[in-house]
Amino acid sequence: MSNTLGDKIKVTIFGQSHSEAIGCVIDGFPAGFKPDMEKVRKFMSRRAPGKGEHTTARKESDAPRVVSGLADGATCGAPICAMIENGDVRSGDYGEIARKPRPGHADYTAFVKYGGSNDVRGGGQFSGRLTAPLCFAGALCMQYLETKGIRIAARASETAGISDAPLDIEKLFAVAEKPFPAIDGGAAEKMLAAIASAKEAGDSVGGVIECVVIGLPAGIGEPMFGGVENEIARAVFGVPAVKGIEFGAGFSAARMKGSENNDPFEYKDGAVVCGTNNAGGILGGITNGMPVVFRCAIKPTPSVALPQKTVDVETGENATLEIKGRHDPCIVPRAVPAIEAAAAIAILNLIP
Amino acid sequence: MSNTLGDKIKVTIFGQSHSEAIGCVIDGFPAGFKPDMEKVRKFMSRRAPGKGEHTTARKESDAPRVVSGLADGATCGAPICAMIENGDVRSGDYGEIARKPRPGHADYTAFVKYGGSNDVRGGGQFSGRLTAPLCFAGALCMQYLETKGIRIAARASETAGISDAPLDIEKLFAVAEKPFPAIDGGAAEKMLAAIASAKEAGDSVGGVIECVVIGLPAGIGEPMFGGVENEIARAVFGVPAVKGIEFGAGFSAARMKGSENNDPFEYKDGAVVCGTNNAGGILGGITNGMPVVFRCAIKPTPSVALPQKTVDVETGENATLEIKGRHDPCIVPRAVPAIEAAAAIAILNLIP
């Protein structure tokens, strides 16, 4: 009902944190495209856990098995289904959640919505683990978009209140190769230190992810409810922990004068460009040929080790909860490729 | 393709600034509901121009004529079509736009998208005037939601950098009766002064609109791409000039610790509530029973009287543009009911 994104390209995500497998089906992907699976795996490894201090210790193979949609290694027009088996699952860690919903998580809302039938193990279908198949789908879309000259990159523009350097598109596209997705190495170190410190305190931190799409021609997007902003927002709010999104100058534009915020048009080498990009490449929902730029707010991981107040839905009394198990003190770095993936699906869906 | 919002309730908006008429079709609205048309008109008058110094001088009757969907004054299950004739149209004002796209407007992007066939008069289908039928549709949805105990209100929480008082839900719901939609009368005066000053300078200002939905039970919304955040964002980016949206603590959450940002659950009078509402009433895309709170960034009106740099697409040379005609120096107050309307449609679409 809602695990499907897109109209022309339909991506359906399935699975729970502790179901037998998770995966996705991509319907409507162009036929005759040979995905570079090694590149897909490399992309997915950017969101995989277990890379460093700041990520959960859970080992996930995350190796997607493409069970349909290919013939001789090329897309054949049939829906592409990729499966990721859920190997390393310790369900025992999560027993208490069924009774005591974790603050900041979907435990309580899912409990109400599904009348208590929701899968509580590891957050069920609301787990960040579901961004693995999202990243698979996004990786394929990105590879295809690259053949059209469209490229997407994102970074942690802010973590724990620490800002990265101002946006530099060339450096941004080098971030994927770095151990931490920030442009400025010094800022990255401070961010990592803040994450480590939060972890030590049994706490967590959030941040802001900035994403840029380059190479999009002018004229992409539909008016009103089908604009680039509508479609990217709809996709990106599908990534757990996103609580806000802004395009171009975004909330800062609200404090500008019109004469400052308007991006003047000019001819450059025969092409219409803007000297500034406060619009984030989008006017009236439609691309103007400038880079599409957006940022999204990532809340701090709700799973903190500190004791928290909650309720016990069985006894109907207030309760205290201590979350055990393996949790990222900050999901920002792992969410970076997930945001790129969501944007890629939204963009491919809009390309004629 | 994109002028339709919703699945269960489908709202289709049609019209251009200077077409013969504008309007909307609402399909799937519950049958047997008697809309209070006086209340609809009152709601729509909140977005109508010509109320004061800060709004455009164009006279619009904005009186919707409901041509279908009613029998004996009650909804009958057939799609509701409402028409607003475009009476006071001075097309002569807009001639130059066909050649010189206005910075910050959709003139250029529409020109590219539609190969020069776009309606340039008054911004065509991208005109803020299209929020009139949106408000009609939203007014109907709000009235119906009220019968379920669900109420929606918004305000200018910030204009030209001037902040309104902190959110007070009781006062928020009184804002619709005020001449300017702010809680704090003193702040409203300062905002109006800033708007007047911008107007005098041939410039414009933007702001932030905060919107609250109360009375929503827990358990509303679908996971992943069909969550309350996804659906509200998709609707709200359909209102021209919106460049960002955040829910609950939003971008501030990105700077909080998990232990601060998590809203602890507790029992109050037998119901599960949260002491804080940093989540803005939404966890995992699903309501938790707390008020849904979101804010959106409204950019300053792109139509400013000051001369602006642009291009002349006929000559292929850089050019200067002076926009004449009637324009709001700030659309924030008039956008407030449009945001409420967009939220109302999104919410009604999610209610089972």
Add this chain to the structure above:
Amino acid sequence: MSNTLGDKIKVTIFGQSHSEAIGCVIDGFPAGFKPDMEKVRKFMSRRAPGKGEHTTARKESDAPRVVSGLADGATCGAPICAMIENGDVRSGDYGEIARKPRPGHADYTAFVKYGGSNDVRGGGQFSGRLTAPLCFAGALCMQYLETKGIRIAARASETAGISDAPLDIEKLFAVAEKPFPAIDGGAAEKMLAAIASAKEAGDSVGGVIECVVIGLPAGIGEPMFGGVENEIARAVFGVPAVKGIEFGAGFSAARMKGSENNDPFEYKDGAVVCGTNNAGGILGGITNGMPVVFRCAIKPTPSVALPQKTVDVETGENATLEIKGRHDPCIVPRAVPAIEAAAAIAILNLIP
């Protein structure tokens, strides 16, 4: 919810038999197309009543007023809304229906579905009158398809059990100019006689409409649930009184051997063609380049003058109903352009 057809091209039909107006909104229509409005009116006149003995005496102007979507007479990318005012309405004729549902009509099912709030006047939203805006939308789609070399025509291949001559595509495309839409003049006379005789007896007759789409290239249509058959069927069952549809040999294919039914491929003038067309131009839901051929069953007009058994939902007792007023003894000829229109929308929606 259901008055909208299509994904790429979305056509929304609104109105009831006796609402102030009826009409349609077409979203996603290609920009830059100049519809020939005289041709549209001519197309619509084929379904208009009052042309002869076999049609209802109700006078409908059916003159569509295009209130949006055009600029300088060409489509501008904005949704096209066309309105038809409901002038000649005699509501008094229909009072009894609220209590005594007419057999064969949607009175009872609408009564149950909408809890008694349905518009009973003239059949409300279920009236055949709603095919007028469908024909408007279809006429536009057909004109556009013609620019791509795609043409659509239909005929009454059977009326009251009387068959027209076998399909002859050249003659089929001349049928629109005839007073009765059959290829064979002699058959047409017999059909008209059968209709007149049914009218005299206070009864009605049905028939079969055969529709052909030529000029469609091979490779159009999506597999499984998005095939040409799925999409045409979905559109055509939106025309009241359609109770069946078959493609190519259809139900006859069920009685053939595979060796007979398979259409052998061969090269003709360098193109792949089939010697026969039992598949009706569709294999696996996708066009093979041969004409798309389908037939639909049109039930006899349910409004007959003869007394009929029904129930009185107010008293809860069995009752007898005598339908007065103006009704077609056979809707087949007027339904012919409606079927063409439905097919045109479905086809335009499938063209890349």
Add this chain to the structure above:
Amino acid sequence: MSNTLGDKIKVTIFGQSHSEAIGCVIDGFPAGFKPDMEKVRKFMSRRAPGKGEHTTARKESDAPRVVSGLADGATCGAPICAMIENGDVRSGDYGEIARKPRPGHADYTAFVKYGGSNDVRGGGQFSGRLTAPLCFAGALCMQYLETKGIRIAARASETAGISDAPLDIEKLFAVAEKPFPAIDGGAAEKMLAAIASAKEAGDSVGGVIECVVIGLPAGIGEPMFGGVENEIARAVFGVPAVKGIEFGAGFSAARMKGSENNDPFEYKDGAVVCGTNNAGGILGGITNGMPVVFRCAIKPTPSVALPQKTVDVETGENATLEIKGRHDPCIVPRAVPAIEAAAAIAILNLIP
């Protein structure tokens, strides 16, 4: 793009005849339902090959592995994904098809649509094998519908021109237990004999499947393009080989008088019923409380052993094709559960 069926319940089918696996994802299925997997397997075995003389010799395990959507054996609100591994695959049989499209199959249309990238092995995504996951999805929907008192059954009402006994609903629901899905044992024997005879001749036969839905309350279905007929037709044309569908009297209604075809309403035990059911339980697209009855035309299996004329797309010359391998001389019996499944999905999608 098209492998997804439904709005409220979305069923996505994936896989090709010879891909690693085939399967489906069901999104929006009600939470808290414990499917009886033994019953699912039994249902699926009705379409499985290898049961008798009249079915292909290919061995399929068809055992679905549910990899997501369940927790403790009950649906948990997350999408249900079921996988069927493609074990017994002999790709070597199909090599020639890449050059010489089989008449009556989608080889040629897929070749054109996908620019030669389509999966030719075993018909790729157009293979009847894809009805296995459709049956899985349908089985789940049927089980759920049964808890609402809604039951679905189908039969081969005609095979190779041989008719089964007239519809008897009680006997119809016993057909699933029989070796051949016909009411009348004598007719079944004749049908089997005709199938055997066609096989011997290297040919194939088709038939008609009649399907009935009982227990549906009045008032189900949406008007115009969302009616029960539209939705069932859209689903059923997703089953390969369906070339026509009719509801109630269907094409026979086209030859009736209105006074004959109209189903008179009457009260029976306090309920509104119809003495006849020419409408097939549907008026205006909405159920009237009578059984929903429809029939679909199944063309003869296009894979026949007899030599056939076709083209060689590599040489650009006419050619002759002899299809080898394992093929059903008649798919009617195996298509019976697939039609039930398609109907079940369509119906569950319409239930409020």
